[in-house]
Amino acid sequence: MSVQPTEKVYIEILKQIKAIIVEDGLQAGDKLPSERELSDRLKVGRSSVREALRSLELLGLIETRRGEGTFIREATGHRLVEVLASFILNDNKARHDLQETRHIVIKDCVELAVRRAESATISKLTNLIEQMDTNEQEQVHRACKQFEKIVIQACGNHLLYRLYVELTGYGSSLQRANSYWSRAFCEEVLTLLQSKDAVKLTSLLSKQNDALNAIE
Amino acid sequence: MSVQPTEKVYIEILKQIKAIIVEDGLQAGDKLPSERELSDRLKVGRSSVREALRSLELLGLIETRRGEGTFIREATGHRLVEVLASFILNDNKARHDLQETRHIVIKDCVELAVRRAESATISKLTNLIEQMDTNEQEQVHRACKQFEKIVIQACGNHLLYRLYVELTGYGSSLQRANSYWSRAFCEEVLTLLQSKDAVKLTSLLSKQNDALNAIE
DNA sequence: TCAATATTAGTGGTCTGACCACCTCCTAAT
DNA sequence: ATTAGGAGGTGGTCAGACCACTAATATTGA
Incomplete structure (x- = not known):
């Protein structure tokens, strides 16, 4: 019994x-x-x-x-999305959702970053832009990725940052590669971060999203 | 090597x-x-x-x-929520990030919903509002939660919706209960959804966030 | 015949002990 | 003092043995 x-x-x-x-x-x-x-x-x-x-x-x-x-590990470092999604991510709808969610999260991060970025961050970014003055494509590419990462991190919300990481992770395991920021784009972002122009920054990001969606 | x-x-x-x-x-x-x-x-x-x-x-x-x-099983991260929450509990920063991220995700969902909500959804919501005409607190409460859920789902992005579910899950297993939408708030949201007024909807949500943050 | 009961095969749950690969640190030889 | 080598600790993996439980089957009794 x-x-x-x-x-x-x-x-x-x-x-x-x-x-x-x-x-x-x-x-x-x-x-x-x-x-x-x-x-x-x-x-x-x-x-x-x-x-x-x-x-x-x-x-x-x-x-x-x-x-x-x-x-x-850090308390917020969970692979929640990663695992769940890998078991869910079979249909095209899910992929579209993934791309969309990624863009949205990036937008959210940047919007927080424009309010919270400290001068140390800004100077780091400025530095990266300078590093792009080279002919080596590889180096420029690396700097752009690094730039994007630092901006995202500047949102000051670790959980949100982790989401970005996870979402970007899936993306790369799918067929279509993720879009990365171009040098010109990084420069624009830096300018707007310095002037704390949240409105323009938002519209800049949604413009990029629209462009990407058009490609599909 | x-x-x-x-x-x-x-x-x-x-x-x-x-x-x-x-x-x-x-x-x-x-x-x-x-x-x-x-x-x-x-x-x-x-x-x-x-x-x-x-x-x-x-x-x-x-x-x-x-x-x-x-x-x-149907993929509902059920246990995950318990475990994660119990490991996050003592980290104040993590908790703050959690709350903030939840608010942000809700805002994102609603902003998508205002563009994508179909008439069927609107009438479902209207129905729920009518159900709130009762003296039973319990029923009103249930309808409000249901209302919130439907609005979130109307974003049409399943991944984003799941994020909302997970984030809400953690919250509820922490000490402080999650804030739920009030009846008045639901009515406001419905009005703005019908008029597709994205701008006002956004400001409505951030107003609520600010109010909540002030309480802490 | 048919219902109740006993048997058995299959499944997850747990433990033990054995290797392996790898890292760190300490020692001894140089 | 530097370096090469060994010892011990740690996670990674496997095989085999029980146990507890479930469900399907066979057996029994009326």
């Missing part, structure tokens, strides 16, 4: 691990006890510990480095 | 499982091959298969029933 639902061990382990993190006051970047030690401390098999850790890893909450150990 | 990153086995298994789902045309509710069969078919240890399956389970993508098998 009976049938006590008996929480699965690996779920119980998740709670224990969380307790350990709290008790020991572990922060992002800190090392968790080794799998064998956890297995010992919690009186469960190592395989169960691993099932729990693998789950947390897939969620992006921890990071494991072979030969070194298991480490806590 | 070298050090080819060599994708971890359980990650590879995730892909394989996805491939099996696609090949066999499995739908939500269907049964996956057993752990032992997967282990056989993919030529990997059963424990590795389990690590992959446990991860998917934690994400809410599959459901396992002892003695029966493993089944595909």
Whole structure:
């Protein structure tokens, strides 16, 4: 009889691990006890510990480095979208949604960035623009990507930034490559960031979106 | 030297499982091959298969029933929400980002909805408003939530909608409850949707955000 | 014949112990 | 002092063994 639902061990382990993190006051970047030690401390098999850790890893909450150990990641670094989408992303509609969502998130980030960008960020961007004064296409390309990333990060919202990263990640795994910012575009953005002209920046971005949509 | 990153086995298994789902045309509710069969078919240890399956389970993508098998679920990131939330709880920055991102996503959805909402949607919303003519608080509350959901869905972008769901999910498992739309707010939104007044709608939403931020 | 019961095969859940590959750190030889 | 090598710790993977549970099957009893 009976049938006590008996929480699965690996779920119980998740709670224990969380307790350990709290008790020991572990922060992002800190090392968790080794799998064998956890297995010992919690009186469960190592395989169960691993099932729990693998789950947390897939969620992006921890990071494991072979030969070194298991480490806590930043709290907001979840692979939510990545995994969900990879299991959902089969039809064309989903792809279109993906592109659209990516553009929207970029727009949101930039709109926040124009309000929050600090002078340090601006000078970093200025620097990047200068680096584009070269004939090497490869270097220009790299600088543009870096420029885009820094602008997005300047939104000051880590979760939103992660969304951008994830959405861009999928994109690259699809057939059509993602669009990157051109040098001219970067320069325009920098100017508008400096003048804190949110309105023009918004219209600039939506103009680019329209152009991209037209291509499809 | 070298050090080819060599994708971890359980990650590879995730892909394989996805491939099996696609090949066999499995739908939500269907049964996956057993752990032992997967282990056989993919030529990997059963424990590795389990690590992959446990991860998917934690994400809410599959459901396992002892003695029966493993089944595909409708993709509602159910458990994911709990786990993530419990790991994010003590990080104030993360919480703020979460709230902000949620507001932004809602704004994005509504802005798309105002351009895409069909008449069928509008009449559904009108209907809901009428249902609010009652003294039962519970019913009004339910109608408001439903109203919000329909508006969000009207954005026509499923990925964006899912983001909203996930973000709202986290929020509700945190201490502070999420803010819901009031009846008056719903009525305003409906009016603006009908008149397709995107500008006023945007300002209405940001006004609400500011009010909420002031409370904190 | 038919219903209740016992058996059995199949499934997930867990543990153990064994390797392997890799990293770090310490030691000993140069 | 520098460097090469080894030892020990860590995650990665596998195989095999039980257990608990479910459902389909076979057996039994009326």
